[in-house]
Amino acid sequence: MDISTTTYKTSDRPRIAIAMGDPAGIGAEVILKALADRQLWAACQITVVGNKQVLLDTYDRLRQSPYCPLDSYIHPDELNILEVEAVRKMVGAVKQGTGNAASGAMSFAYLETAIARTLVGDFHGIVTAPIAKSAWKAAGYDYPGQTELLAEKAGVERFGMLFVARSPHTGWMLRALLATTHIPLHQVPEALTPQLLTRKLDLLVECLQRDFGVEQPRIAIAGLNPHSGEQGQLGREEVDWLNSWLEAERQNRPNLQLEGLLPPDTMWVKPGMAWYGKGLGSREQGAGETRGKGAEEQLPITNYQLPITNYHPADAYLALYHDQGLIPVKLMAFDRAVNTSIGLPFIRTSPDHGTAFDIAGKGIADATSMKAAIQLATELVHTRNSATPTTNYQLPITN
Ligand SMILES: NC(=O)C1=CN([C@@H]2O[C@H](COP(=O)(O)OP(=O)(O)OC[C@H]3O[C@@H](n4cnc5c(N)ncnc54)[C@H](O)[C@@H]3O)[C@@H](O)[C@H]2O)C=CC1
Ligand SMILES: NCC(=O)COP(=O)(O)O
Numbered sequence: 001m002d003i004s005t006t007t008y009k010t011s012d013r014p015r016i017a018i019a020m021g022d023p024a025g026i027g028a029e030v031i032l033k034a035l036a037d038r039q040l041w042a043a044c045q046i047t048v049v050g051n052k053q054v055l056l057d058t059y060d061r062l063r064q065s066p067y068c069p070l071d072s073y074i075h076p077d078e079l080n081i082l083e084v085e086a087v088r089k090m091v092g093a094v095k096q097g098t099g100n101a102a103s104g105a106m107s108f109a110y111l112e113t114a115i116a117r118t119l120v121g122d123f124h125g126i127v128t129a130p131i132a133k134s135a136w137k138a139a140g141y142d143y144p145g146q147t148e149l150l151a152e153k154a155g156v157e158r159f160g161m162l163f164v165a166r167s168p169h170t171g172w173m174l175r176a177l178l179a180t181t182h183i184p185l186h187q188v189p190e191a192l193t194p195q196l197l198t199r200k201l202d203l204l205v206e207c208l209q210r211d212f213g214v215e216q217p218r219i220a221i222a223g224l225n226p227h228s229g230e231q232g233q234l235g236r237e238e239v240d241w242l243n244s245w246l247e248a249e250r251q252n253r254p255n256l257q258l259e260g261l262l263p264p265d266t267m268w269v270k271p272g273m274a275w276y277g278k279g280l281g282s283r284e285q286g287a288g289e290t291r292g293k294g295a296e297e298q299l300p301i302t303n304y305q306l307p308i309t310n311y312h313p314a315d316a317y318l319a320l321y322h323d324q325g326l327i328p329v330k331l332m333a334f335d336r337a338v339n340t341s342i343g344l345p346f347i348r349t350s351p352d353h354g355t356a357f358d359i360a361g362k363g364i365a366d367a368t369s370m371k372a373a374i375q376l377a378t379e380l381v382h383t384r385n386s387a388t389p390t391t392n393y394q395l396p397i398t399n
Contacts, residue, residue: 019113021107023106024098024360029062031129098357100138104135128146128348129351150344156344159341160204162207163329163352172275176319178319183321221246227263228263246261275332
């Protein structure tokens with residue numbers, strides 16, 4: 001499937017709720033900026049679940065910002081806004097750039113409302129602007145993240161956090177699923193079990209087949225330890241059970257190609273090349289060419305190219321813990337990756353970034369990832385409903 005929005009007949013246009021996220025963060029800003037792209041509107045019907053006052057204040061700040069041309073954001077009056085009355089008055093306690101109990105209660109209520117309205121059929125999918133887990137905690141809500149609240153309210157126990165991004169350089173689509181997510185690093189080895197990994201693999205395969213049309217996927221799976229344990233010398237999980245788990249999965253799923261256990265660092269070399277469209281070394285340089293004038297810059301630039309068949313990337317990557325997957329994803333695609341919850345009975349996407357409290361209110365937030373999240377949600381609704389798109393829209397490369 002292509003990440004592209006499309007224009008549809010009005011009756012076909014997916015109804016998408018955008019939960020506004022933490023009002024002290026950049027959520028409202030990236031919403032106003034993303035929705036300045038009229039082609040997104042042509043593809044779906046959007047309702048912002050949030051607070052109009054926050055959106056108006058954000059608009060006023062954007063108007064005063066030297067970084068924001070007038071056509072780079074829209075006026076909240078143009079939006080269909082679903083105000084959440086129960087938390088509306090808390091806006092007075094919100095302080096731009098600092099999450100607190102009020103901002104946490106508000107972002108929690110926006111998501112809860114969006115989920116409730118989606119479950120009764122008002123929306124086909126939810127796009128969530130970022131929340132701060134610490135603000136949720138301050139408001140008395142003890143969830144590791146939005147994903148767990150979505151899963152709980154939807155009544156599902158099998159769910160996963162998949163990151164999806166299309167390369168602006170090559171068009172290749174990166175997909176990375178995290179086997180474990182928001183837990184301390186020291187708890188990862190215990191949390192990883194054969195049952196958990198099989199469940200995540202099931203979810204990933206279902207998603208690749210249903211949502212992305214990849215019938216017989218090739219999936220690369222990382223080891224846990226450096227060099228995948230180096231035969232037990234650098235960690236025992238691989239020899240103790242991960243290798244045999246993978247071998248059993250290969251036997252049980254003859255139609256899949258399961259690669260692994262790949263050393264967790266080098267697993268990302270091929271996706272990196274597929275993302276940037278480069279083999280090892282630079283295509284632009286001739287063999288033995290040198291660059292720069294200083295002595296230390298006289299190193300020859302290697303021109304070695306892996307044969308293209310050797311760097312065919314996988315359809316998806318399974319990382320065993322949060323940073324094993326998200327460091328490479330964010331290095332390649334921080335501006336445009338989309339966090340997609342899989343296993344839910346409805347579509348949920350989100351930009352990959354957080355509340356960015358350090359830049360909140362400054363007008364410099366990039367809305368590309370929010371746009372990509374809206375686009376992908378629209379596409380996934382269509383894919384699941386098997387509607388036929390009528391035109392194509394691609395996220396402009398300049399974004
Ligand atoms: N989907 C969600 O709700 C997510 C929420 N978070 C939450 O966000 C909070 C802050 O997390 P951090 O790890 O600091 O990550 P962050 O993504 O908020 O910020 C990391 C850095 O990237 C910059 N940045 C982030 N988004 C940007 C954008 N759109 N345009 C320009 N610069 C941008 C920030 O200014 C900061 O320097 C935490 O409370 C975390 O729990 C983090 C990731 C996802
Ligand atoms: N690091 C990803 C992240 O924090 C998103 O979590 P969630 O709130 O979407 O569950």
